[in-house]
Amino acid sequence: MRIEHLAFNVTAPFEMADWYVAHLGMQIVKRGETGCFLSDKSGMLLELYEDAAAPALDGFSFPPATFHLAFAVDEVENLLRALVKGGGRQEGTLRTLPSGDRLAFVRDPWGFPLQLVSRAGATP
Structure with missing residues (x-):
C-alpha cells in the first residue's frame, strides 16, 4: 500500500x-x-x-506551521527568492535548525502555505 x-x-x-x-x-x-x-x-x-458543493480550502485561514505542503530543495534561499518574485509571499524567516536543516515558509499566490526544506546531509 x-x-x-x-x-x-x-x-x-x-x-x-x-x-x-x-x-x-x-x-x-x-x-x-x-x-x-x-x-x-x-x-x-x-x-x-x-x-462548488464543498467548501474550498482557504490557505490564509491557518498558520503555515499548522498545515503546509513541504518541498525538499537544494537551495532554500534561491527558491524562496524566486517564489516571492513569482507572486508568493514569504512567511517568517529562513531558519537553520540545530540539526543543520534549513527551512522557510512561503504562501503561493492563493495563500496556500508551502515549506521549503533542505535537510542537512540529504539531497532532494
Whole structure:
C-alpha cells in the first residue's frame, strides 16, 4: 500500500497548477474538467480541483506551521527568492535548525502555505 494522492478543493485549480509547474518544477499528469493532477519527480500526486458543493480550502485561514505542503530543495534561499518574485509571499524567516536543516515558509499566490526544506546531509 502507498499514498496515491493528496487532494485540495481550491477556487483556482488550473491557475494554481500552472504556477506549481512554472515555479516548483511539478508536471501536470492529468487534466480534467474541474481540476488536474500534478506530480513531482518522485511520482507523488497532488490533485487540485474545484467542487462548488464543498467548501474550498482557504490557505490564509491557518498558520503555515499548522498545515503546509513541504518541498525538499537544494537551495532554500534561491527558491524562496524566486517564489516571492513569482507572486508568493514569504512567511517568517529562513531558519537553520540545530540539526543543520534549513527551512522557510512561503504562501503561493492563493495563500496556500508551502515549506521549503533542505535537510542537512540529504539531497532532494
